[in-house]
Amino acid sequence: MNILLLSAYDAASHAYWHKGLVDNLSQHQWTVLTLPPRYFSWRIRGNSLSWAFNEREVLEQEYDLIVATSMTDLSALRGFIPNLAGIPTLVYFHENQFAYPESGREYGNVEPKILNLYTALAADHICFNTAYNRHTFIAGCRALLKKLPDQIPTGVVEQLEQRSSVLQVPLSESSYLNHDPQPGPVRLIWNHRWEFDKGPEQLLNAMAGLCEAGVDFRLDLVGQQFRKVPEQFQALKELLGDRVGHWGFVESVGDYRRLLQQADIVLSTALHDFQGIAVLEGVAAGAMPLVPNRLAYPELFPADCCYRSGEGEAENLMTGIMDYAQKKNSGESVQAPDISALSWSSMAPQYENLLASITNIEARSR
Template sequence: MKILLLSAYDAASHVYWRTGLVENLDQHQWTVLTLPPRYFSWRIRGNSLSWAFNQRETLEQPYDLVVATSMTDLSALRGFVPHLASIPTLVYFHENQFAYPESGREYGNVEPKILNLYTALAADHICFNTAYNRTTFLSGCRELLKKLPDQVPPGVVEWLEQRSSVLPVPLPQSAYLPHDPQPGPVRLIWNHRWEFDKGPQQLLSAVERLLDSDVDFRLDMVGQQFRNVPEPFRQLKSLLQARAGQVGFVESVEQYRRLLQQADLVVSTALHDFQGIAVLEGVAAGAMPLVPNRLAYPELFPADCCYSSGDGECESLVAAVVRYAHCKHAGEDIPTPDISALSWDNMVSHYERLVQRVVNPGAG
């Protein structure tokens, strides 16, 4: 089968997914087009223009299937390149524009949400990485359509719901490693993008309380960083000092995996996460997840891995760290959820069935 894969805003999580897809469904012939993850507003609106006139020869090849990320302006691209309109198309949603927390720098621009909606409507099937992602997208579409002044067709959300499914981003087999806990203080790792939506203020509050407690801990604070780093991260670097392990982005994959293997707890304070690959990688290396009881986390992990959200959230997180620190000090095992079902080895057949379902919708 000849498949065209379009990643219109090829951020790290999108690269993670598409490379795994191509490597594990290697019985198919793949053509991959990507655009760099910068200039967000232009990229999500302009990718159809860029591709239609820069890559027309590639787009007009005979494909059996098009797989596109939700950042792709699919309705416009199919208009610019009519050849694509007759090819079965699957759109994969890593995220949706309806469920992002506000940073305070928004300008009330509804266009990213409209583009998400139009791309979904232009697809033959839409797939989400978690039920949380699917639910927030459909409810967001419903609320948006209610606000439009007139001529809104009925049944749009129901039509999308019927053509949607959930299939997580799998983990590579290289992420599954033997746990190697270290003696001494309880070791935490926080391994997320250094941006406001990953909850740096929540992390700072928790660290301040831990420093006031009698818990001996070490924190590795790693993850991708950008030009503008939120102020709580600067305060954390100053506060931690002797309690800090690795701080900052880790270039070496081997070193990063080693930190995960040595961690007792992998922590999230996220305000938004549609799947949480960073936490899942920590768990695959043997760390116990400590995640808020919101977003996609409750569908991924048992209740005892999820601390309370809302009022008292920081106290709930700190209490969980203290509890597991005492377990370690007493020589008790810290149990880790089994997420082997999320490996590519176990998920590849599900992806192959999805591909066949989109290409041959009437074939059982």
């Protein structure tokens, strides 16, 4: 097939996904258009304008299928480029605009949510990376439509449910490594964006408790940083002192992989995660996940890897780490969950079947 792939806000996880798709379904001919992940409100509203007039020649070619991310303003783009309206289309949701925790800096309008809804309705099929993502999107659409004043068509949510499915973002084969645990202190790694929605306050509280309890540990704190870094990170660095391992973003993929290989536990304190590729990569390298029992985590990991969230959350995370430390000190082997089913080699046939089914459905409807 000749496939047009549109990634309208090409953040790291989106690029990770579409590069894997192109590399692992190389029997197809791919044309990829991306836009940089900045100026969020302009990008999600303006991507159709940018592409329609900057990439018209590319968009007016003949394609068998369109694969677009949920950030794509698909309904407007099909209006600007009418020939796109007749091409079978899959929209992939890495996230949805209904399930973000509030930072106090929200835009104050529903436009990002409306754009998600319109793009979903303009697609032949919508696919989500987790059931959590799908559920929160459907529930969010239902709640939003109930709030609108009038002229709301019936059956919209039911349409979306009927033509939606779940298929995770697969992990690259290079993520699967031989675990190389180090003797001595328990090695923890926290490998997320340094922003409020990844739970830095919960992390700080848990690490303070470990220090007070005299637990021998080292923390590698890696991940993408931005101009404004939550104050908890500086407080954490001062608290930990010589318990700090690597601190800050790791430029080298090889160095990053080695940190994952050496970690005993890969941590999450996230308030927002639709799949959690960072944690999954840690587990693929052999680290034990210790994650809250919220968001998508309970559908990805066994219950004993998910600490109880809510009241007493930091203490629950501490308990999980201390239990692991006791096992390590006694020489007990602890195996990370097997997530080989999430590799591209395992999941490529599922993606191929999904793409084929969309083009077949469209062909039968003509």
